[in-house]
Amino acid sequence: MxxxxxxxxxxxxxxxxxxxxxxxxxxxxxxxxxxxxxxxxxxxxxxxxxxxxxxxxxxTILPDPPKDREGDWPLAEVREAQRTLEDLVLSNRVQVLFSELAEEVRRWQELDRAGIPRRQRLLLQGPPGCGKTSAAEALAGELGWPFALVRLDSVVSSYLGETASNLRRVLDFANEARFVVLFDEFDALGRSRDDSSEHGEMKRVVTAFLQMIDSYRGPSLLMAATNHPGLLDTALWRRFDEVIEFPLPTVHDLRRLLRVRLRSVPHDKIDIEDLASRLRGLPHAAAEKLVWDARRLALLAGRPKVTTDDFSAAYDAVRARPW
Ligand SMILES: Nc1ncnc2c1ncn2[C@@H]1O[C@H](COP(=O)(O)OP(=O)(O)O)[C@@H](O)[C@H]1O
Ligand SMILES: [Mg+2]
Incomplete structure (x- = not known):
């Protein structure tokens, strides 16, 4: 040293x-x-x-998040990662890829020396509630790096010029130290592009952002997440080193998730198989909410065990809401 x-x-x-x-x-x-x-x-x-x-x-003290020009609001939420990959039920592909990435990121210097490009820019895509944000945080947890969550709506300013400089500020921040930075709901940028009045401007912002990502040489891992892959054009994909799909859970995944979430919860012989098949087509987040809702019902009614009726009532509400 x-x-x-x-x-x-x-x-x-x-x-x-x-x-x-x-x-x-x-x-x-x-x-x-x-x-x-x-x-x-x-x-x-x-x-x-x-x-x-x-x-x-x-x-643990974390650095102050980057702020907008006036210093009025934070452009990112910087926190210690609270999750691990083990908490999540991921497709085999994602599980393997994320474990690989954790190992690879730790050994970036070796890759550098061998002249092998790092995979430093990742795009996560898939329907809402299937673990994109959680998995990014979990990867930060695996690495022991702080997690910087950038919600695009806090970066997008009504002054478009400001939007680009806000993004610049986040990337400058990511240059200072190692973070896992997630540009969450990334499609917010792409979405406004169809608004005819701002179309040209926004296109410039998107282009500028992509160039920033492209030319980024700092120590952080950059990720972006989108629910609407269709909204991103092909120019966007090419800038990312890896595009990772987070699909809806299979019934098997739902069963695993329910089992994990119910592991230490006293319940009245809930038929997990049956619940999982009824949840088919809903995201992981729905299964998680179902367990919370059923537990809440039981607790408020003073029942020491969660019953099948609690689950039925909770199920109807979970089914009825949009996901
Ligand atoms: N694959 C998963 N395994 C376990 N829990 C999940 C998974 N996906 C989502 N969840 C739960 O659902 C909630 C929302 O997930 P999130 O990661 O925000 O989804 P996304 O970013 O894809 O919309 C989280 O609280 C998380 O605990
Ligand atoms: Mg998310």
Whole structure:
């Protein structure tokens, strides 16, 4: 470890400069990775993320999120990842790909040295409620990196010029330290493109954004999620290193999800098979809500066990609502 990095750590500590501290810490971690000290690098990354010790986690300070020009509102929500991939029921393909990516991202430096391109820009697509946002957060959790969630509607300004500079600000932020950055509901950008009055302007914003993503050389992993693949034109796809499908769950997936969510819940011999087949065609989020709703009904009625009737009542409500 170079003296310069140590000095920078100490300086940042005294200046309470969280971002500078992270930058210096990150450099040290990368250096250790460069020396193939993966176990040490991973431990350092975890410590930086505040994982491992409850008392440390409680005081982890995260950098302030990037703000819009006036500094009025945050452009991203920056948080410690609360999920792991194990919490999720994912298709085999996604499960394998995400595990691969977690390993690969830790070894980016090796890829760099071998001249093999990193997969650093990922597009997640599929119907709402099938785990895109959750999986991005879970990947951050696997890596021990903070999760920066960018909701496109908080970036899109009524002044289109501002939209592009907001996006620039987020990417500048992602240049400072390692984050898993998710541009969520990414199609919000594409969607406004058909509005004739703003069409040309918005097209320019989309183009500018894609170029920003394309030329990004920072330390973060960039992800974008969309529910409406049809709204993105082919120029968009090509900018991403990987396009990952999050399909609706199969009945088998729904069964697994129900089983996991009911594992520690006392219930009255609920027929999980039957429930899963009745949920066919609905997203994972619907199955999750069903369990919460049934548990809520039981609790409020003072029943110690969730009953089949609780599930029937909850089922009707879940079915009736749009997903
Ligand atoms: N594949 C999944 N496995 C387990 N839970 C899921 C899955 N997909 C969604 N959920 C649950 O549904 C909710 C919404 O999921 P989210 O990740 O926001 O979906 P999306 O981003 O695809 O719309 C989350 O609270 C999550 O717990
Ligand atoms: Mg989402």
């Amino acid at each position: 170079a003296g310069r990095q140590l000095k920078e750590l100490f300086r940042a500590f005294h200046a309470r400069d969280e971002l500078a501290f992270r930058r210096a810490a990150q450099e040290i971690i990368e250096e250790e990775e460069g020396k193939h000290h993966y176990a040490l690098a991973r431990d350092l990354q975890r410590l930086l993320a505040g994982a491992g010790r409850a008392d440390v986690a409680a005081v």
